[in-house]
Amino acid sequence: MHRFFMTGEPLNKDKIIIKGQDAAHIRVLRIRPEETVAVCDGKGLDHICRLIRADGREAELEIIKTEPSSAEPSVDCIIYAAFPKADKAESIIQKCVELGAAAIYFFPSERCVSRPDQSSVKKKEERWHKISEEAAKQSGRGVIPKTGVIDSFEKAVKQAADADLPLFLYEKETELSIASPLFEKGTSCKTVSVMTGAEGGFEPFEADQAKQAGMLLVSMGKRILRCETAPVAALSAVMLCTESF
Amino acid sequence: MHRFFMTGEPLNKDKIIIKGQDAAHIRVLRIRPEETVAVCDGKGLDHICRLIRADGREAELEIIKTEPSSAEPSVDCIIYAAFPKADKAESIIQKCVELGAAAIYFFPSERCVSRPDQSSVKKKEERWHKISEEAAKQSGRGVIPKTGVIDSFEKAVKQAADADLPLFLYEKETELSIASPLFEKGTSCKTVSVMTGAEGGFEPFEADQAKQAGMLLVSMGKRILRCETAPVAALSAVMLCTESF
Numbered sequence: 001m002h003r004f005f006m007t008g009e010p011l012n013k014d015k016i017i018i019k020g021q022d023a024a025h026i027r028v029l030r031i032r033p034e035e036t037v038a039v040c041d042g043k044g045l046d047h048i049c050r051l052i053r054a055d056g057r058e059a060e061l062e063i064i065k066t067e068p069s070s071a072e073p074s075v076d077c078i079i080y081a082a083f084p085k086a087d088k089a090e091s092i093i094q095k096c097v098e099l100g101a102a103a104i105y106f107f108p109s110e111r112c113v114s115r116p117d118q119s120s121v122k123k124k125e126e127r128w129h130k131i132s133e134e135a136a137k138q139s140g141r142g143v144i145p146k147t148g149v150i151d152s153f154e155k156a157v158k159q160a161a162d163a164d165l166p167l168f169l170y171e172k173e174t175e176l177s178i179a180s181p182l183f184e185k186g187t188s189c190k191t192v193s194v195m196t197g198a199e200g201g202f203e204p205f206e207a208d209q210a211k212q213a214g215m216l217l218v219s220m221g222k223r224i225l226r227c228e229t230a231p232v233a234a235l236s237a238v239m240l241c242t243e244s245f
Numbered sequence: 246m247h248r249f250f251m252t253g254e255p256l257n258k259d260k261i262i263i264k265g266q267d268a269a270h271i272r273v274l275r276i277r278p279e280e281t282v283a284v285c286d287g288k289g290l291d292h293i294c295r296l297i298r299a300d301g302r303e304a305e306l307e308i309i310k311t312e313p314s315s316a317e318p319s320v321d322c323i324i325y326a327a328f329p330k331a332d333k334a335e336s337i338i339q340k341c342v343e344l345g346a347a348a349i350y351f352f353p354s355e356r357c358v359s360r361p362d363q364s365s366v367k368k369k370e371e372r373w374h375k376i377s378e379e380a381a382k383q384s385g386r387g388v389i390p391k392t393g394v395i396d397s398f399e400k401a402v403k404q405a406a407d408a409d410l411p412l413f414l415y416e417k418e419t420e421l422s423i424a425s426p427l428f429e430k431g432t433s434c435k436t437v438s439v440m441t442g443a444e445g446g447f448e449p450f451e452a453d454q455a456k457q458a459g460m461l462l463v464s465m466g467k468r469i470l471r472c473e474t475a476p477v478a479a480l481s482a483v484m485l486c487t488e489s490f
Contacts, residue, residue, distance in 0.1 A: 071467040095474050100466070139468045177490050221345070221490040222316040223384040229340050232474070236481035237490070245422050245466040245482070 069142020073244035107156035186241030314387020318489035342380035352401035431486030
C-alpha cells in the first residue's frame with residue numbers, strides 16, 4: 001500500500017485533501033479511485049483511505065479507518081553524529097530513518113573537518129528533511145524523524161545525556177561493550193541516545209565531558225568503523241535489544 | 246599504526262619484503278626507517294615490524310613480534326546478498342568488511358533487476374576485492390574477506406544453510422524476529438550466515454526453498470529496509486550477540 005504524509009489536519013473526520021507534490025505523485029503512481037492508500041499524520045497515526053478523486057493538483061480521500069502506525073519502534077532512539085565530510089550525513093539520515101531513529105542531529109566536534117556555515121546549514125537542513133521524509137515513506141514509518149544541527153558539542157552532550165540510556169561511542173573505550181548496557185537495560189528503556197564521532201573520532205577531553213554529563217562511554221569492538229557506519233550499526237543494536245526488530 | 250597485507254610468505258622468520266603498490270604506499274605515507282607498522286598475513290596473524298629501508302619499489306621490514314590479529318571477531322559470519330542495483334554492492338562490501346564479515350557473496354534471485362553477465366562479473370570481482378582490501382586495512386581487520394559471485398540462488402542457499410545459524414531475512418516473516426535465535430544461540434555459534442534480498446525482497450517460493458534447505462526465516466521488524474541496509478543491520482546484530490563488539 002502506498003504511503004503519504006499529510007500536512008495539516010483532516011478536512012473533517014472522514015475526509016482528507018492532499019495537495020502539492022503528493023497529489024502529483026498520486027497521479028504519477030496511477031492510483032485509481034476506489035484504491036486504498038495510507039495517509040500518515042506524521043505523529044504516529046495512519047489513516048487508511050479510499051481515493052475518491054485525484055487530478056494531479058488535488059486528491060480527495062475518504063478515511064476508512066485510523067490506526068497507530070505499526071512500524072514505529074517501541075523505543076525513541078535519537079542519533080547525534082558529529083558533522084561528517086561530503087554527503088555522508090545524507091546516508092546516515094537515510095539509513096537511520098529506515099532503522100527507526102526518532103531523530104538525527106549533527107553537531108560540531110574537535111576533529112570535524114566539515115563545519116558548514118550558517119547559510120549552508122539552512123540549505124542542508126531543507127535537504128535533510130526531504131531525505132528523512134523520503135526514507136520514512138519508503139520504509140513505512142509513522143513519523144518523519146526530525147533532522148537538524150545542534151550548534152555546539154556541549155549542547156549536543158547535554159541533550160543526549162537526558163535519555164534513559166545515553167550511549168557515547170568512543171573508540172578508545174576498551175572495557176565496556178555497547179552490548180552490556182543494551183542487554184541489561186534494553187527492554188526497559190523508553191529513550192536511548194547514540195552519539196558518534198566524525199572521521200578520526202572524539203578527543204579524550206570530549207569523552208570526559210560526555211562522561212561528566214552522565215553518558216556511558218561504550219565500545220563497538222576493535223574494528224575501526226567509518227563515521228557513517230557507526231551510527232547505523234549502533235542503532236541496529238539498539239533496535240535489536242529493545243524488541244524493535 | 247599503519248597496516249599492510251603481505252602477499253606470499255615472509256622471506257625468513259625475521260624479515261618481510263613488500264613490493265608493488267604497498268611499497269609505493271609506504272613511501273607516500275612517509276614512513277621512516279625504525280618506525281613500526283603492522284604487516285598482516287591475511288590469515289589472522291599480524292607481524293609487528295620495524296621498517297629497515299624503503300625506496301618506493303621495495304620495502305624491507307624486520308619482524309619484531311607476531312601475534313593474532315586482535316580485531317578479528319570470534320564468529321565467522323558470511324553475508325549472501327542478492328545482486329543489488331548500481332554500486333550498492335560496493336557499499337555492502339565496504340560496510341560489512343568493517344563490521345567483521347568473513348566473506349560477502351552476491352547471487353541472482355527472482356526479483357533482481359541487475360544480473361551482470363560473465364565479463365562484467367570478472368571486472369566487478371576485481372573491484373570488489375580491492376574494496377574489501379581497502380576496508381580491511383582501514384578498519385584493522387586481520388584478513389581480507391572474500392568477495393564474489395555465486396551463480397545461482399540454489400547454490401547460495403545450499404552454501405548458506407551450512408552455517409551453525411543460517412538466517413534468511415524475509416520481509417513477509419511476521420513471527421520470528423532475528424533477535425530470538427541470536428539471543429538464544431548467538432554465543433555458541435561459530436558460523437552464521439545472513440541471506441538478504443534485492444530491491445523488492447524474495448519471492449515466497451524462494452523463502453520456501455531456503456526453509457527446506459534448513460535456513461531460519463527471520464524478520465527485522467516492520468520497517469522496510471533497503472537492500473543495502475539489511476545486511477549491515479543484520480551483521481551488526483550478529484556481532485552484538487556473538488560478543489564481537
